[in-house]
């Protein structure tokens with residue numbers, strides 16, 4: 001099984017970005033954790049990060065050619081991007097939306113996700129474990 005993890009804008013800044021909200025883990029270290037865990041589950045896992053909406057959409061559109069499932073943290077685009085929602089809706093592989101922070105416990109503008117409704121589900125608020133839970137769910141599907 002091959003899984004792609006997509007990180008949206010500003011997640012490359014993890015480690016120094018608002019540590020009181022996102023913790024001190026860097027994106028590199030988050031990715032390493034996911035890759036190691038995936039290996040132990042016999043899953044091949046690739047990671048991709050982009051700050052641009054178009055870059056994220058291109059990656060989502062092509063994902064079914066190479067991957068069986070998708071874990072996506074659209075970051076701020078979660079709350080605004082109909083284009084990313086449409087890209088996610090256009091592919092039929094299983095998708096899980098994840099967030100490090102609990103978006104429902106934060107500012108009101110973060111409570112709405114325009115993207116979660118076209119994913120199998122959303123996991124929010126568990127830091128790195130949000131991604132790990134998505135990984136466990138997707139590996140259990142096969």
Ligand code: DQA
Nearest residue numbers: 010073075076099100101110
């Ligand atoms: C985030 C939550 C979003 O509201 C925010 O814009 C992010 C990160 C999270 O993982 O908690 O960039 O997706």
